[in-house]
Amino acid sequence: MVSSSIVLRQCRLIGSDADDLADIAIAQGKITAIAPQLPDRAPTEIDVAGQLVSPPFVESHIHLDSVLTVGQPRWNRSGTLFEGIEIWRDRKQNISLEDVKERAIAALKQQAQQGVLFVRTHADVSESSLTALKALLEVRDAVKDWLALQVVAFPQDGVYTSPDNEELLEESLRLGADAVGGIPHYELTREDGVRSLQRIFALAEKYDRLIDIHCDEIDDDQSRFLEVVVAQAVKTGMGEKVTASHTTAFASYNNAYALKLMGFLRRTQINFIANPLINITLQGRTDTYPKRRGVTRVKELWQAGQNVSLGHDCIQDPWYSLGTGNMLEVAWMAVHVCQMTGTDEIDACYDMVTGHGAQTLNLGDRYGLTVGRPANLIVLEASDRYDAIRRRPAVRTVIAQGQILAQTQPALTQWLLAGDRPASTVGIITDSKGVRPPRLD
Numbered sequence: 001m002v003s004s005s006i007v008l009r010q011c012r013l014i015g016s017d018a019d020d021l022a023d024i025a026i027a028q029g030k031i032t033a034i035a036p037q038l039p040d041r042a043p044t045e046i047d048v049a050g051q052l053v054s055p056p057f058v059e060s061h062i063h064l065d066s067v068l069t070v071g072q073p074r075w076n077r078s079g080t081l082f083e084g085i086e087i088w089r090d091r092k093q094n095i096s097l098e099d100v101k102e103r104a105i106a107a108l109k110q111q112a113q114q115g116v117l118f119v120r121t122h123a124d125v126s127e128s129s130l131t132a133l134k135a136l137l138e139v140r141d142a143v144k145d146w147l148a149l150q151v152v153a154f155p156q157d158g159v160y161t162s163p164d165n166e167e168l169l170e171e172s173l174r175l176g177a178d179a180v181g182g183i184p185h186y187e188l189t190r191e192d193g194v195r196s197l198q199r200i201f202a203l204a205e206k207y208d209r210l211i212d213i214h215c216d217e218i219d220d221d222q223s224r225f226l227e228v229v230v231a232q233a234v235k236t237g238m239g240e241k242v243t244a245s246h247t248t249a250f251a252s253y254n255n256a257y258a259l260k261l262m263g264f265l266r267r268t269q270i271n272f273i274a275n276p277l278i279n280i281t282l283q284g285r286t287d288t289y290p291k292r293r294g295v296t297r298v299k300e301l302w303q304a305g306q307n308v309s310l311g312h313d314c315i316q317d318p319w320y321s322l323g324t325g326n327m328l329e330v331a332w333m334a335v336h337v338c339q340m341t342g343t344d345e346i347d348a349c350y351d352m353v354t355g356h357g358a359q360t361l362n363l364g365d366r367y368g369l370t371v372g373r374p375a376n377l378i379v380l381e382a383s384d385r386y387d388a389i390r391r392r393p394a395v396r397t398v399i400a401q402g403q404i405l406a407q408t409q410p411a412l413t414q415w416l417l418a419g420d421r422p423a424s425t426v427g428i429i430t431d432s433k434g435v436r437p438p439r440l441d
């Protein structure tokens with residue numbers, strides 16, 4: 001038997017009963033045992049002391065080529081998607097491999113130290129040198145010992161808006177992009193949008209790649225490319241390899257049409273990604289009042305059994321000036337914007353930044369707290385998923401492929417009021433006990 005390299009003691013596993021603590025043994029990069037009071041001894045023993053142990057966070061949608069460029073060359077004054085695209089068009093005139101790689105790796109480190117170990121990034125491939133794509137493919141390789149990165153070839157300016165773009169998209173697949181992207185609502189006509197989707201599916205089949213479309217990211221209730229994605233998924237049988245990102249127009253469709261579409265969705269198993277931080281700010285910009293939220297029907301899709309995951313989309317770029325890379329902020333925003341405030345709904349929002357994200361990325365048995373799988377896990381200063389989303393506490397320990405990648409000390413508050421208890425560490429400790437809601441079983 002191989003001896004363990006790390007044993008974590010007294011782990012509160014996601015979804016388990018409160019008092020049910022287990023030990024986790026790791027050897028040769030894999031989880032080798034999960035059981036109460038394991039007899040194994042290891043050179044590294046971590047006393048988790050009843051904190052939450054979770055599979056890592058999954059960032060299922062981010063644009064790493066544009067992260068950390070906010071204000072370059074100017075701020076997005078209108079706050080719209082379209083001004084963002086124009087600012088990025090100016091910024092990308094002078095990107096270099098080094099520029100993209102440095103910013104992307106900085107963002108990935110920011111995310112990984114907060115427990116994100118699987119990421120899907122879009123790379124803009126509507127720029128003739130394909131610098132963003134080449135840089136992100138290099139980043140994928142540079143980080144592979146601690147983080148798994150998927151790269152989507154994303155034609156930001158459209159596939160048929162200029163003569164070179166279709167070939168640039170195919171060249172990106174030859175260069176090794178993991179997935180084909182698209183932006184049908186930004187093609188010049190509805191017909192071009194439909195044609196672009198047909199081409200994207202054909203390319204994905206030819207090169208055996210995944211698909212992730214920026215689909216209907218607009219408040220126009222007539223933007224109906226999701227139905228085309230669904231039709232292509234049904235006809236090709238590609239279902240779970242296909243993702244519709246953003247789909248914000250779904251929030252503006254009339255209910256009769258939305259109901260019909262929900263029915264069509266049952267014929268295939270595509271994935272949805274919502275980006276609540278960004279779309280709550282980008283959408284609704286042409287409304288006065290009432291003002292739409294512009295985030296897709298996350299709750300209804302989840303209730304209908306569709307796979308929904310959540311992403312950042314942006315960290316400090318032309319579309320969104322904020323963001324820290326913390327997936328708990330994304331889940332927290334989804335709870336609010338999508339009104340997922342029931343205890344099972346809050347838990348579901350946590351799942352959307354963990355297991356559901358893994359499903360979107362087609363990670364299969366590369367992901368999960370299961371014996372035999374790669375030892376990727378995080379220790380959170382929380383008692384359960386609800387507590388994690390409420391307080392968004394630090395991820396104390398990040399274990400990537402069986403190695404300790406990062407450790408974070410939580411903030412410590414000292415209560416110093418004269419005459420009260422002597423200085424102590426209230427705050428974190430009393431707060432984490434909080435009030436726990438009765439479970440809905």
Ligand code: 17E
Pocket residue numbers: 063081156183214217278313314319
């Ligand atoms: N590009 C796009 O088309 N939509 C977005 N939300 C971002 C980039 C961030």
Ligand code: FE2
Pocket residue numbers: 061063122214245313
């Ligand atoms: Fe996006």
